[in-house]
Amino acid sequence: xxxxxxxxxxxxxxxxxxxxxxxxxxxxxxxxxxxxxxxxxxxxxxxxxxxxxxxxxxxxxxxxxxxxxxxxxxxxxxxxxxxxxxxxxxxxxxxxxxxxxxxxxxxxxxxxxxxxxxxxxxxxxxxxxxxxxxxxxxxxxxxxxxxxxxxxxxxxxxxxxxxxxxxxxxxxxxxxxxxxxxxxxxxxxxxxxxxxxxxxxxxxxxxxxxxxxxxxxxxxxxxxxxxxxxxxxxxxxxxxxxxxxxxxxxxxxxxxxxxxxxxxxxxxxxxxxxxxxxxxxxxxxxxxxxxxxxxxxxxxxxxxxxxxxxxxxxxxxxxxxxxxxxxxxxxxxxxxxxxxxxxxxxxxxxxxxxxxxxxxxxxxxxxxxxxxxxxxxxxxxxxxxxxxxxxxxxxxxxxxxxxxxxxxxxxxxxx
Amino acid sequence: xxxxxxxxxxxxxxxxxxxxxxxxxxxxxxxxxxxxxxxxxxxxxxxxxxxxxxxxxxxxxxxxxxxxxxxxxxxxxxxxxxxxxxxxxxxxxxxxxxxxxxxxxxxxxxxxxxxxxxxxxxxxxxxxxxxxxxxxxxxxxxxxxxxxxxxxxxxxxxxxxxxxxxxxxxxxxxxxxxxxxxxxxxxxxxxxxxxxxxxxxxxxxxxxxxxxxxxxxxxxxxxxxxxxxxxxxxxxxxxxxxxxxxxxxxxxxxxxxxxxxxxxxxxxxxxxxxxxxxxxxxxxxxxxxxxxxxxxxxxxxxxxxxxxxxxxxxxxxxxxxxxxxxxxxxxxxxxxxxxxxxxxxxxxxxxxxxxxxxxxxxxxxxxxxxxxxxxxxxxxxxxxxxxxxxxxxxxxxxxxxxxxxxxxxxxxxx
Numbered sequence: 001x002x003x004x005x006x007x008x009x010x011x012x013x014x015x016x017x018x019x020x021x022x023x024x025x026x027x028x029x030x031x032x033x034x035x036x037x038x039x040x041x042x043x044x045x046x047x048x049x050x051x052x053x054x055x056x057x058x059x060x061x062x063x064x065x066x067x068x069x070x071x072x073x074x075x076x077x078x079x080x081x082x083x084x085x086x087x088x089x090x091x092x093x094x095x096x097x098x099x100x101x102x103x104x105x106x107x108x109x110x111x112x113x114x115x116x117x118x119x120x121x122x123x124x125x126x127x128x129x130x131x132x133x134x135x136x137x138x139x140x141x142x143x144x145x146x147x148x149x150x151x152x153x154x155x156x157x158x159x160x161x162x163x164x165x166x167x168x169x170x171x172x173x174x175x176x177x178x179x180x181x182x183x184x185x186x187x188x189x190x191x192x193x194x195x196x197x198x199x200x201x202x203x204x205x206x207x208x209x210x211x212x213x214x215x216x217x218x219x220x221x222x223x224x225x226x227x228x229x230x231x232x233x234x235x236x237x238x239x240x241x242x243x244x245x246x247x248x249x250x251x252x253x254x255x256x257x258x259x260x261x262x263x264x265x266x267x268x269x270x271x272x273x274x275x276x277x278x279x280x281x282x283x284x285x286x287x288x289x290x291x292x293x294x295x296x297x298x299x300x301x302x303x304x305x306x307x308x309x310x311x312x313x314x315x316x317x318x319x320x321x322x323x324x325x326x327x328x329x330x331x332x333x334x335x336x337x338x339x340x341x342x343x344x345x346x347x348x349x350x351x352x353x354x355x356x357x358x359x360x361x362x363x364x365x366x367x368x369x370x371x372x373x374x375x376x377x378x379x380x381x382x383x384x385x386x387x388x389x390x391x392x393x394x395x396x397x398x399x400x401x402x403x404x405x406x407x408x409x410x411x412x413x414x415x
Numbered sequence: 416x417x418x419x420x421x422x423x424x425x426x427x428x429x430x431x432x433x434x435x436x437x438x439x440x441x442x443x444x445x446x447x448x449x450x451x452x453x454x455x456x457x458x459x460x461x462x463x464x465x466x467x468x469x470x471x472x473x474x475x476x477x478x479x480x481x482x483x484x485x486x487x488x489x490x491x492x493x494x495x496x497x498x499x500x501x502x503x504x505x506x507x508x509x510x511x512x513x514x515x516x517x518x519x520x521x522x523x524x525x526x527x528x529x530x531x532x533x534x535x536x537x538x539x540x541x542x543x544x545x546x547x548x549x550x551x552x553x554x555x556x557x558x559x560x561x562x563x564x565x566x567x568x569x570x571x572x573x574x575x576x577x578x579x580x581x582x583x584x585x586x587x588x589x590x591x592x593x594x595x596x597x598x599x600x601x602x603x604x605x606x607x608x609x610x611x612x613x614x615x616x617x618x619x620x621x622x623x624x625x626x627x628x629x630x631x632x633x634x635x636x637x638x639x640x641x642x643x644x645x646x647x648x649x650x651x652x653x654x655x656x657x658x659x660x661x662x663x664x665x666x667x668x669x670x671x672x673x674x675x676x677x678x679x680x681x682x683x684x685x686x687x688x689x690x691x692x693x694x695x696x697x698x699x700x701x702x703x704x705x706x707x708x709x710x711x712x713x714x715x716x717x718x719x720x721x722x723x724x725x726x727x728x729x730x731x732x733x734x735x736x737x738x739x740x741x742x743x744x745x746x747x748x749x750x751x752x753x754x755x756x757x758x759x760x761x762x763x764x765x766x767x768x769x770x771x772x773x774x775x776x777x778x779x780x781x782x783x784x785x786x787x788x789x790x791x792x793x794x795x796x797x798x799x800x801x802x803x804x805x806x807x808x809x810x811x812x813x814x815x816x817x818x819x820x821x822x823x824x825x826x827x828x829x
Contacts, residue, residue: 357437360435360437364436365796369792371728372792375729
């Protein structure tokens with residue numbers, strides 16, 4: 001399995017989903033080697049192995065094309081970079097991991113390591129997560145004559161729309177054309193893929209993300225209605241166009257006028273931050289909205305602890321794991337139908353992303369009606385507990401088996 | 416002789432239009448007329464008209480040997496008058512045969528029997544007058560919303576002058592007794608109680624088109640054979656179901672119409688069986704004994720209790736908030752306000768908020784016009800906020816004769 005990040009080093013949605021998948025697969029007894037461009041040593045693959053591609057020498061004769069643009073996998077939506085191995089000079093031929101910098105070069109070097117691994121290691125199939133890993137996975141699979149799976153957590157068209165980076169789209173398109181299966185985290189993403197990349201629908205399988213229970217969860221106290229009414233309305237995510245933090249503020253302005261005690265928290269960071277802070281002032285939200293910056297680990301727990309409701313106003317969200325995390329903590333969730341997670345949960349309030357008024361209406365309802373908030377909290381906890389990675393890992397195994405079956409039939413029919 | 420007693424429930428609620436909290440105080444219309452009209456027109460075409468024709472034909476063919484009863488809610492009657500008058504006329508033609516009994520219920524198909532005796536008797540009496548006007552006879556048999564019945568409701572019904580009451584033949588209520596006898600609810604003086612044979616009723620209403628059912632496809636002669644299995648000397652077999660079963664829940668393609676067309680003659684060919692309406696049967700049959708009600712029973716969901724309407728905190732909060740406004744609405748003296756509030760007492764509104772699991776959830780979702788139980792709750796509470804504001808506006812004009820101040824300014828415009 002080729003990935004790009006794993007907790008605890010980086011805790012984006014991609015790494016979190018990979019971690020869940022690893023846990024589910026290993027519980028089913030699947031032997032897994034997880035390749036990272038650069039491992040910190042803290043990543044864990046139970047019953048398997050972490051391969052640190054950054055510690056492997058690059059094969060000789062690899063030509064690395066210099067980078068033209070500053071490719072970013074998740075354009076401007078990154079948490080402040082905590083670069084790994086930041087001491088590495090740009091002249092090194094070893095992988096650095098992380099995002100930013102010479103990303104195209106990194107992807108090419110990763111592919112070269114992929115080829116080496118394909119020659120050196122024994123495996124049945126290759127499973128890779130998002131475009132940065134696809135060339136490496138394909139190289140490994142090709143050299144070993146094994147099938148490979150491209151797993152799409154988000155795609156460039158979805159992230160950037162019309163401003164899609166053509167180089168990234170080309171990498172994705174080539175992967176989708178050559179992969180034996182394409183897995184998507186939601187039906188929503190599958191639709192984007194069908195429309196934007198004209199891929200063979202027979203290769204496409206939806207396996208929704210699930211949730212890995214956290215130890216700290218479930219300890220949230222039920223709070224009295226009075227507190228809830230003045231409770232915090234929480235946004236938690238990167239400040240990027242697709243996450244629509246501006247719409248959160250527009251809704252906040254409507255809510256604030258109706259519910260003078262309500263407070264707002266915009267937890268996250270990104271290129272839009274300054275714009276958002278200015279917008280909050282223009283909307284008269286001074287003193288009512290906090291920008292605590294990027295939150296991780298226990299800080300997220302505390303934010304959930306204080307939150308009366310979590311709002312995920314995304315215009316386009318391949319999945320949206322934060323909604324499941326909030327539900328696990330007993331926080332009522334308002335989210336948009338333009339998200340993958342909306343397909344898998346019932347115990348959340350769903351609105352259309354362009355409908356700010358209804359979004360504000362739903363948040364006000366949660367703040368005002370304890371019966372609704374309690375219902376959502378209780379149902380949500382139960383529902384998330386049933387959305388396990390083991391269940392999804394069974395679906396992955398079914399895909400694996402069908403691929404291996406096909407490969408075997410092909411071998412038998414070839415003299 | 417055992418009588419087969421058919422009772423068909425005809426009901427359509429007034430469904431709500433989208434209404435956010437920002438709409439409160441804007442004087443908007445609450446009801447989704449387009450949807451309500453579309454549903455009424457569709458159900459009239461698929462069910463009421465063809466089925467009424469079929470039953471009329473059966474009555475004429477058998478010379479009145481086939482008999483049945485209907486309860487039509489006031490909200491259904493009103494919408495039928497507005498959007499499907501030909502359906503209403505076809506019910507009147509059935510009434511004119513003398514072989515069809517029309518029952519009493521609450522005009523709004525409400526849960527008022529549980530919480531508000533004053534509202535209950537008002538709705539029962541106004542509906543009784545309406546039934547008499549339209550169908551020529553004042554009702555003497557009563558069924559409460561969704562067959563919700565307990566001893567207190569039975570006494571209220573008796574107090575309003577009814578002779579006969581219909582209820583669910585729930586296993587727990589019967590506790591080994593036979594639902595095929597006429598009973599008397601404990602605590603009532605002279606009320607006759609007829610119970611639903613839920614197995615045979617649901618063979619038609621739910622299982623008929625289920626391909627996984629071992630009896631599929633159910634033929635009329637098979638079903639007539641099952642009716643014959645009821646032991647000798649029983650009073651009745653209560654086949655109580657939604658009328659929309661025919662053509663709406665069970666599509667015409669399932670053969671449900673052919674089934675119903677064939678059944679009357681097959682039943683009448685059996686010397687042990689005939690048809691009767693509930694009132695006719697009760698007038699010639701002494702109750703076999705008293706039946707105690709340990710709690711309230713309904714005909715809905717597996718538990719046969721009130722959880723379909725009042726099972727979760729959202730439903731109870733909405734129900735409470737609605738009836739808290741009763742006094743204010745009645746004393747405001749504004750007929751339009753009263754009409755709107757009464758339409759909100761229709762039990763469907765809280766039914767849409769149900770969060771049942773498993774098989775019952777599918778039934779709830781099938782009937783709900785809204786996206787989720789939570790959305791149904793929010794919509795309902797927003798409308799109640801508007802209604803409350805209207806009541807308050809009346810109060811303030813009553814106190815001062817000064818012209819009414821402009822309602823809250825529109826805050827929704829940024």
